[in-house]
Amino acid sequence: MPDAPTTRPPAALSEDELRALDAHWRASNYLAVGQIYLMANPLLTEPLRPEHIKPRLLGHWGTSPGLNLVHTHLNRVISARDLDAICVWGPGHGGPAVLANSWIEGSYTETYPEISRDAEGMGRLFRQFSFPGGVPSHVAPETPGSIHEGGELGYSLSHAYGAALDNPGLVVACVIGDGEAETGPLAASWHSNKFLDPVHDGAVLPILHLNGYKIANPTVLARLPREELDELLRGYGHDPIHVTGDDPLAVHQEMAAAMDTALDRVAAFQEAARERGATERPRWPMIVLRTPKGWTGPAEVDGLPVAGTWRAHQVPLGGVRTNPDHLRQLEEWLRSYRPTELFDADGHPRPQVLECVPEGTRRLGANPHTNGGLLLRDLPLPPLDEFAVPVDTPGTTLHEPTRVLGSLLERIMADTAGSRNFRIVGPDETASNRLQDVYGATGKAWQADVLDVDEHLDRHGRVMEILSEHTCQGWLEGYLLTGRHGLFSSYEAFVHIVDSMVNQHIKWLRTTRELRWRRPLASLNYLLTSHVWRQDHNGFSHQDPGFIDHVLNKAPEVVRVYLPPDTNTLLSVADHVLASRGYVNVVVAGKQPSFDWLSMDAARAHAARGAGLWEWAGTEDVRRGPDVVLACAGDVPTLEVLAAAQLLRHHLPQLGVRVVNIVDLARLMPHEEHPHGMTDAEYDALFTPDKPVILAYHGYPWLIHRLAYRRTGHANLHVRGYKEIGTTTTPFDMVLRNDLDRYRLVMDVIDRVPGLPVTAAAVRQRMEEVRLRHHAWIREHGTDLPEVADWTWQN
Numbered sequence: 001m002p003d004a005p006t007t008r009p010p011a012a013l014s015e016d017e018l019r020a021l022d023a024h025w026r027a028s029n030y031l032a033v034g035q036i037y038l039m040a041n042p043l044l045t046e047p048l049r050p051e052h053i054k055p056r057l058l059g060h061w062g063t064s065p066g067l068n069l070v071h072t073h074l075n076r077v078i079s080a081r082d083l084d085a086i087c088v089w090g091p092g093h094g095g096p097a098v099l100a101n102s103w104i105e106g107s108y109t110e111t112y113p114e115i116s117r118d119a120e121g122m123g124r125l126f127r128q129f130s131f132p133g134g135v136p137s138h139v140a141p142e143t144p145g146s147i148h149e150g151g152e153l154g155y156s157l158s159h160a161y162g163a164a165l166d167n168p169g170l171v172v173a174c175v176i177g178d179g180e181a182e183t184g185p186l187a188a189s190w191h192s193n194k195f196l197d198p199v200h201d202g203a204v205l206p207i208l209h210l211n212g213y214k215i216a217n218p219t220v221l222a223r224l225p226r227e228e229l230d231e232l233l234r235g236y237g238h239d240p241i242h243v244t245g246d247d248p249l250a251v252h253q254e255m256a257a258a259m260d261t262a263l264d265r266v267a268a269f270q271e272a273a274r275e276r277g278a279t280e281r282p283r284w285p286m287i288v289l290r291t292p293k294g295w296t297g298p299a300e301v302d303g304l305p306v307a308g309t310w311r312a313h314q315v316p317l318g319g320v321r322t323n324p325d326h327l328r329q330l331e332e333w334l335r336s337y338r339p340t341e342l343f344d345a346d347g348h349p350r351p352q353v354l355e356c357v358p359e360g361t362r363r364l365g366a367n368p369h370t371n372g373g374l375l376l377r378d379l380p381l382p383p384l385d386e387f388a389v390p391v392d393t394p395g396t397t398l399h400e401p402t403r404v405l406g407s408l409l410e411r412i413m414a415d416t417a418g419s420r421n422f423r424i425v426g427p428d429e430t431a432s433n434r435l436q437d438v439y440g441a442t443g444k445a446w447q448a449d450v451l452d453v454d455e456h457l458d459r460h461g462r463v464m465e466i467l468s469e470h471t472c473q474g475w476l477e478g479y480l481l482t483g484r485h486g487l488f489s490s491y492e493a494f495v496h497i498v499d500s501m502v503n504q505h506i507k508w509l510r511t512t513r514e515l516r517w518r519r520p521l522a523s524l525n526y527l528l529t530s531h532v533w534r535q536d537h538n539g540f541s542h543q544d545p546g547f548i549d550h551v552l553n554k555a556p557e558v559v560r561v562y563l564p565p566d567t568n569t570l571l572s573v574a575d576h577v578l579a580s581r582g583y584v585n586v587v588v589a590g591k592q593p594s595f596d597w598l599s600m601d602a603a604r605a606h607a608a609r610g611a612g613l614w615e616w617a618g619t620e621d622v623r624r625g626p627d628v629v630l631a632c633a634g635d636v637p638t639l640e641v642l643a644a645a646q647l648l649r650h651h652l653p654q655l656g657v658r659v660v661n662i663v664d665l666a667r668l669m670p671h672e673e674h675p676h677g678m679t680d681a682e683y684d685a686l687f688t689p690d691k692p693v694i695l696a697y698h699g700y701p702w703l704i705h706r707l708a709y710r711r712t713g714h715a716n717l718h719v720r721g722y723k724e725i726g727t728t729t730t731p732f733d734m735v736l737r738n739d740l741d742r743y744r745l746v747m748d749v750i751d752r753v754p755g756l757p758v759t760a761a762a763v764r765q766r767m768e769e770v771r772l773r774h775h776a777w778i779r780e781h782g783t784d785l786p787e788v789a790d791w792t793w794q795n
Contacts, residue, residue, distance in 0.1 A: 031100035060093035090156030091177030107365030119347025154183035162478020170202035185470035373519020375483030388600035395793025545699035568603035610664030626658035634698025
């Protein structure tokens with residue numbers, strides 16, 4: 001790994017530059033404090049009175065001065081170097097700082113014209129912050145220039161790297177709070193530099209902000225000796241540049257020098273790779289910024305130290321409305337920034353404040369990469385017929401659905417080789433999930449050492465594997481948020497690791513639907529395979545279908561869940577989700593050989609309906625309708641339902657059986673609750689209002705009851721699914737243990753169709769005997785019964 005190249009020593013700031021930077025920084029600090037406290041008198045044209053103060057003081061001051069410093073100095077280097085740059089603001093509730101800076105630069109007013117860049121607009125900026133009907137206290141979708149939700153910590157650095165991927169001209173600064181740096185996701189994401197291609201990707205400049213404290217405790221990294229911290233960061237592959245101090249003018253000089261040094265090194269590394277073909281992994285620069293928490297705020301409140309301590313984290317002066325001393329301190333604090341030097345009598349920022357601010361789309365609040373829909377281009381999706389499997393008769397041929405999908409993804413990878421706007425991420429599972437055909441078009445991104453035994457590693461690859469689901473998720477989110485497309489492939493059970501991350505992304509998408517200036521993004525697409533019913537070899541630890549439940553709890557405008565029953569339906573669903581905008585799509589599909597049920601044309605129609613009758617599988621009399629409905633959602637439940645239908649056809653030929661397959665799980669919900677939900681009339685036409693419905697479901701059965709509880713026939717609905725019974729065993733034994741097997745389904749029909757408990761008692765007994773025989777068979781032979789293992793569909 002090459003160390004940092006020798007660069008010219010950075011020039012010191014001139015007196016004029018220093019004063020301009022300091023004026024900008026003081027202005028942003030003033031605006032940050034004003035947002036937390038003031039609802040009137042924004043320019044302090046009269047002495048502060050209690051009625052000028054918000055009734056509820058919310059917000060976080062402690063991190064704001066450091067973020068303001070970073071924003072100010074990013075403005076300087078963007079302007080001086082004409083950089084295309086964005087910043088990911090990691091510290092949780094740094095909203096006051098980023099809002100202040102976007103208002104100063106004018107991007108906030110361009111986005112929200114009512115928040116004008118004058119005294120009236122400043123008053124509105126202050127009042128709306130953490131106020132009913134206003135804006136959140138953290139960096140949020142409403143904040144121009146943001147791609148990162150500040151409401152949850154740990155994801156900033158992976159988002160930054162995702163934004164830099166395939167953006168060779170972009171610099172992504174990333175401020176990492178020292179509290180955030182203690183999280184597991186952040187700790188893993190330091191390794192992203194081993195995947196950053198200096199030829200085709202942009203640069204990430206991490207800025208670790210050590211202000212010493214979290215809410216109530218010191219932070220780990222801030223208490224490490226500098227030598228130990230450097231060893232840690234260099235061990236991660238970075239070359240740290242330190243900026244430390246509490247004297248503003250001295251810190252400005254140090255920060256300017258650090259920025260220049262870091263960006264010179266970045267440019268040198270990129271030139272070496274792009275112009276001279278260098279292949280050694282760079283030791284990328286980063287900045288360690290150590291300034292006091294709550295810097296420039298009250299040093300002491302009520303006899304207790306505040307600035308430089310954990311007490312500065314949120315609102316340093318809490319009793320401003322009722323405590324005259326607090327009110328006096330607040331006014332002194334605000335006036336310490338000398339606002340008359342910063343804003344004219346009408347509230348406009350003075351020229352010195354704006355001297356370092358970039359122009360147009362170079363401003364951090366106006367860069368189009370932070371509104372990725374502006375840059376998004378349609379993904380080239382090939383015709384599905386080129387990849388479809390032939391289906392002459394249902395249930396007689398087998399394919400591995402995800403393997404066939406892999407050939408489609410290979411084509412997409414090949415067709416985006418020039419645009420480089422599509423990536424696949426996953427935790428070491430691309431080949432395990434049968435998607436390895438993609439390696440015919442691209443390899444796995446990798447910048448570290450390569451050994452002779454390695455396969456498919458590629459310095460310029462666009463498949464990304466790291467055994468950290470958090471990092472995979474963060475990469476893909478950053479990639480999508482900056483206007484590209486992608487797919488996250490994972491074992492079903494372990495996608496739960498990113499539950500909280502997908503929460504935040506869903507909230508982001510839900511919020512942006514109400515922001516007209518935010519353009520729609522490509523959907524976040526999950527392919528969950530190696531699923532609960534075919535993890536019989538790995539056992540109980542790998543068996544959990546609950547991610548579906550988690551996602552369907554979220555905003556119905558945003559979430560979609562698909563359970564394609566066979567290969568062609570998976571192709572149709574994949575085509576749909578990869579072309580979609582603004583959703584989180586969860587697709588659950590098997591990788592093991594499974595039966596082909598539908599031709600490509602039939603699969604397209606079925607996927608478009610989301611749920612439908614499979615007339616060829618049923619035996620109902622069209623004049624009188626069915627006696628029972630056998631429904632299924634998921635590939636293994638579909639197999640078991642069709643096998644049960646065949647058993648009923650043989651043993652109870654007089655019974656009218658309707659077979660319904662569900663691809664889009666939200667179809668079960670009322671139309672009023674989800675855009676894909678059926679109307680009551682549609683639901684009753686499909687499932688009947690009064691006949692027994694036996695529904696075999698891929699996941700936890702109680703989810704189905706929750707989705708359909710308001711339906712007319714809910715009392716007739718009986719759901720079979722995963723009951724948290726798992727082990728290392730045979731595939732069929734898994735369904736049998738959870739009462740999802742074909743014989744149990746036949747017994748359910750007999751138990752619930754009027755008259756059958758008596759007239760079909762002998763059939764029911766035979767079904768029970770087969771289940772007992774299977775139990776004994778697998779313990780003797782270690783395989784499933786031949787009548788199960790060798791089963792095919794027969795009319």
